[in-house]
């Protein structure tokens with residue numbers, strides 16, 4: 348494959364032909380063979396291959412691949428983030444699958460498209476990609492030096508950082524209004540019997556289930572069982588309890604099932620494991636999920652205004668949440684949650700898409 352790409356890139360030059368041993372790029376003893384033949388000095392992809400540059404980050408272990416260069420035009424109507432997302436869905440879904448699925452990604456990969464906003468009140472627009480489709484919002488910490496107003500498919504959020512001596516300690520965002528949608532419901536789940544749950548919205552709709560009622564410990568060793576339970580419960584709830592957000596159909600789907608359980612670290616309030624879409628598992632405690640939990644806890648008198656709680660993820664990473672304001676969303680009494688977390692930048696890379704690659708759009712093994 349490397350030889351084929353080489354031929355396409357440099358005409359008839361043999362691999363590494365443009366490498367000049369006397370140049371400053373000369374390899375030192377111990378440098379890898381790959382460094383010589385795949386270095387940008389010796390090989391360039393052919394001009395007709397699509398090239399997309401991304402920056403990878405993670406928030407509490409949950410990956411986020413952000414497209415920073417190479418995205419084609421987002422169409423004639425860029426007036427709203429939803430219009431841009433619609434155009435992307437209709438025209439570039441192969442970019443989502445190509446960047447997030449194997450071989451460039453994996454079944455639980457996540458992505459984001461950040462664009463300038465035509466809304467003067469917003470610093471930028473962002474929409475989110477996952478391996479099964481598109482998420483209404485992704486509660487992610489961004490590294491910031493000032494408060495940013497960000498338009499997401501779920502609405503406007505604000506994000507800022509706590510900076511101490513030039514170092515970002517924690518980042519926060521003020522989420523969209525979050526509310527209980529259907530408290531204390533039950534559903535018959537094939538193979539499980541009756542399952543108790545609540546539905547709450549925190550930027551996305553979730554069915555929230557106490558894991559102890561299913562006798563499952565929310566540990567990584569039970570990953571497969573947790574995914575299986577999440578998929579079964581989600582299917583049963585979707586079939587029985589349709590959700591409708593007052594803002595319209597784009598937000599009116601059940602995104603996932605959040606299992607709650609006791610924390611491993613007693614300093615934390617609880618544990619959240621979010622099984623979303625068709626079986627993706629959030630490595631973090633889920634920003635939209637802790638928001639939905641805060642709405643539920645506040646309505647039940649188990650969380651006070653401005654009281655901060657810390658919620659663990661399946662891998663033990665944490666996010667904080669507090670109720671910062673009260674408001675309403677259509678007929679629902681709502682809270683405005685403030686979520687805190689930590690994010691790290693881990694790499695930058697350019698993906699190449701050879702049009703003759705039969706797996707150019709990616710594949711998934713789950």
Ligand SMILES: O=C(O)[C@H]1NCC[C@@H]1O
Pocket residue numbers: 409482484485486487621623629631632633634635636
């Ligand atoms: O933190 C969040 O809200 C997101 N993480 C993956 C699933 C959710 O979209």
